[in-house]
Amino acid sequence: MSRNERLLLGGQTALLIFSATLAATLSEASDWHPLGLFGLLLAFALISEFFRLRVKSAHISAGFLAHVLAMILLGPAPATVIGLVVMLVNAIRSRTRVAGVVVNLSTYATFPIAGAVLFAALNSPHLAERDGALYMLVVFVVFMATNVLNFLLIAIDIKVVDGLPIRRAVTILYAPLLPVQFAIGLLTAGAAFMYNQVGLAAIGLLGVICLVFQYLLNTALTSVEHKEQLEGRTRELAALQVGLLSTVLQTLSLRDKMTARHSAAVARYAREMAKAIGLPPAEQELVHTAGLLHDIGKFIFPDSILLADTRLTDEQFEIVKRHPEQGAKLVKRIDGYGRVADIIHAHHERIDGRGYPRGLAGEDIPIASRIISIADTYDVMTSRDSYRKPVSPQEAIAELRRVSGSQLDAELVEVFIGLVEQRTIKFKHADDAEFERELNFDSRVREHAAPRAVAA
Numbered sequence: 001m002s003r004n005e006r007l008l009l010g011g012q013t014a015l016l017i018f019s020a021t022l023a024a025t026l027s028e029a030s031d032w033h034p035l036g037l038f039g040l041l042l043a044f045a046l047i048s049e050f051f052r053l054r055v056k057s058a059h060i061s062a063g064f065l066a067h068v069l070a071m072i073l074l075g076p077a078p079a080t081v082i083g084l085v086v087m088l089v090n091a092i093r094s095r096t097r098v099a100g101v102v103v104n105l106s107t108y109a110t111f112p113i114a115g116a117v118l119f120a121a122l123n124s125p126h127l128a129e130r131d132g133a134l135y136m137l138v139v140f141v142v143f144m145a146t147n148v149l150n151f152l153l154i155a156i157d158i159k160v161v162d163g164l165p166i167r168r169a170v171t172i173l174y175a176p177l178l179p180v181q182f183a184i185g186l187l188t189a190g191a192a193f194m195y196n197q198v199g200l201a202a203i204g205l206l207g208v209i210c211l212v213f214q215y216l217l218n219t220a221l222t223s224v225e226h227k228e229q230l231e232g233r234t235r236e237l238a239a240l241q242v243g244l245l246s247t248v249l250q251t252l253s254l255r256d257k258m259t260a261r262h263s264a265a266v267a268r269y270a271r272e273m274a275k276a277i278g279l280p281p282a283e284q285e286l287v288h289t290a291g292l293l294h295d296i297g298k299f300i301f302p303d304s305i306l307l308a309d310t311r312l313t314d315e316q317f318e319i320v321k322r323h324p325e326q327g328a329k330l331v332k333r334i335d336g337y338g339r340v341a342d343i344i345h346a347h348h349e350r351i352d353g354r355g356y357p358r359g360l361a362g363e364d365i366p367i368a369s370r371i372i373s374i375a376d377t378y379d380v381m382t383s384r385d386s387y388r389k390p391v392s393p394q395e396a397i398a399e400l401r402r403v404s405g406s407q408l409d410a411e412l413v414e415v416f417i418g419l420v421e422q423r424t425i426k427f428k429h430a431d432d433a434e435f436e437r438e439l440n441f442d443s444r445v446r447e448h449a450a451p452r453a454v455a456a
Contacts, residue, residue, distance in 0.1 A: 008160045009099050012106040019109035023080040026113070031075030037195075038078050040203055041066045045086050064150070065188045067112060068143045069203065072192050076116035083108030107153040115146035128196040135196075136189035143185040262379055264438035267291030269375035269416070272425045274368070276415050287368045290343035292438060294372050297327025297344070321356045324348050343368040347376065352406045370409040374400065374416050377408065393420055 032038055048063030063086065071079035087104040090096070096104070119142045128135040155169040187206070194202035270291035274284040301319065312320065324345050332341035346360055346369035353361030381396040391399075397417050404413040419425045 004160050005099065008157060009102060012102050012157075016102060016106035016109055019080065019106065019113055020084075022113055023077045023109065026075070026116075027077030028075065031077050034200070036200055037203065038070070038074060038082075040200060041070045041074075041078075042082050042085065044203075045082050046089060049086055049090055064147065065184055065191070065206075067108070068115060068139075068146060068188050069192060069195075071112045071116040071146070072119050072139055072142065073195060076113045079112030079116060080109050083112050103154070103157045107150060110153060111146045111149045114149055115142050118142050118145055128193055132193055136193050139189040139192045140185045143188045144181070147181050147185070262383060263292055263295050265379045265383065266294060266372060266375045267438050269379065269419075269425050270368075270371050272419055273371045273375065273412065273416055276419060277412070283368070286339060287343070287371055288438075289337075290340045290347075290368055291372050291375060293327065293331055293340060294344050294347050294376065295323065295327065296330060297323030297325070299326075299330075321348070325357050342366060343372065345369075347372045349373075350407045351409055355407075367412075370412055374408050374412055377403075378416065378420070397421075 045063040045066035048066065067079055067083055070082050084105055087101070087108045091101040091104065119138065122138045122141065123135075127138070151170070151174050152166070155164075155166045155173075158164050158169050158173075159166050191203060191206045194206075267288045268291075271284050271288035274287040279287070301323070324347060328341040328345035331337050331344055343366055345357070346365050349355035349358065349360040349365045349369060351362055351365070351370075353359050378396050378400060381391050381399060382393060383390055397420060400408065400413050400417065404410040
C-alpha cells in the first residue's frame with residue numbers, strides 16, 4: 001500500500017467515525033417511525049444490490065432511491081444505518097478488501113447525513129400539502145446533490161488508487177449515467193410526494209416496480225454482454241479459419257509466386273464478370289472468394305509439377321486433375337464456405353461435358369464456376385503458363401472464341417471479351433500490393449464472422 005493509499009484509508013476511517021458519531025447524535029426516536037417504512041426501505045436497498053447493473057466501471061442500482069427516501073422521510077440516522085448495512089452485506093458477498101470496505105462505509109455514512117441536512121434546510125413544514133411541485137423539486141435537488149457527493153467521494157478513492165483524475169472520472173464514468181440518475185431522481189421525488197398522500201403502499205408499489213424493471217434491465221444487459229462475447233469468439237474463430245486459408249495462399253505464393261498472383265487475377269476478373277451480368281453483391285463476393293481460392297488444391301503438387309517449365313507427362317497431368325477436388329475438400333472444412341467449395345470443385349468442368357473431375361455439362365455447372373473458368377483460361381494465356389509464353393489480349397480473345405460453346409460458356413465469353421475490350425479489367429501480376437488487395441484478409445474475416453440468416 002502506497003503512502004497516498006495509507007493517507008486515504010486514514011482519512012476515510014476518520015470520516016466514517018465522524019459520520020457515524022454525528023448520525024447517532026442527530027438521531028431522534030421519531031426518526032424510526034413508522035418502523036415499517038424503515039424495514040421496507042432497507043429491504044428495497046438490499047434487494048436492489050442483488051440485481052445491480054454493471055456498466056463499464058460503474059454500478060447502477062435503484063437502491064440509491066431507497067437511501068434518499070430514508071434521509072427525507074425518516075432522517076439521517078436511519079438513512080446512515082441503511083447505507084452501512086447494505087455496504088457490509090456487499091462486502092461479505094464480494095469479499096471486498098479492507099480498504100475498499102472502509103471507503104464504501106465512510107461514503108454511505110456521509111452522504112445520507114449531508115442529504116438529510118440539505119433537505120431540512122430547503123424544506124418547510126407541510127410543504128408537500130401546500131405546494132406538491134415545489135416539494136418534489138426540493139427532493140429532486142437533494143437526490144442530485146447527494147448523488148454527486150456520493151460519486152465524488154468514490155472518485156477520490158479512484159484517483160488515489162488507480163491514478164484517474166477526478167475530472168476524467170466524471171467524464172467517462174459519471175456523465176454517461178446522468179440521464180439514468182435524472183430519471184431515478186424524478187422517480188424519487190414522485191415517490192416521496194406519493195408517500196405523503198398514500199402512505200406505505202406507495203413505497204411498496206414503487207419498490208416492486210423498480211425491482212422488476214431493474215431485474216429485466218439486468219437480464220437484457222447480460223444478454224447483450226453474452227451476445228458480444230459470442231460475437232467476439234465467432235470473430236476469433238473466423239479469423240482462425242480464414243487465416244488458415246490465407247496462410248495456405250501465402251505459402252503457395254512463397255512456393256510459386258505467379259500461381260498465387262494468378263489466383264488473385266482470376267478473382268478480380270471473375271468479380272467484374274459477375275457484376276457485369278447483374279449478380280447481386282453477395283454473389284459477386286462469393287465468385288471473388290472462389291476465384292481467389294480456385295487453385296488452392298495445387299498446394300498438394302510437388303515442385304516438379306508446380307514449377308515445371310515443360311509440357312506435363314500424362315502421369316503428372318492426372319495429379320493436376322485432382323486439384324479441384326482437393327481444393328474443394330480443403331475449403332469445405334471451413335464453416336460457411338460450402339458454396340465456395342462447390343464452385344472450386346467445378347471450375348475445370350466443360351460446357352460439352354468433357355471436363356473434370358465429374359464430367360458436368362451445360363447449366364449443371366454452377367454459373368460461378370463457368371465465370372471462373374473463363375477468367376482462368378484468359379489469365380493463363382496472357383500472364384504465363386508452366387510451359388508457354390504469354391500471348392497478347394487479342395490472341396487470347398481469339399482463343400476464347402474458338403473454344404466458346406465447347407469448353408467455355410458462349411454468352412459469358414462475350415461478356416468477358418466486352419470487359420477486356422473496354423479495358424475495365426486489369427491486374428498487375430508483378431505488384432505485391434495487387435495480391436494483398438484482392439486477398440483483403442480483414443474484410444474477409446468480418447464477412448465470415450457476420451451473423452447468417454437461418455431459414456425458417
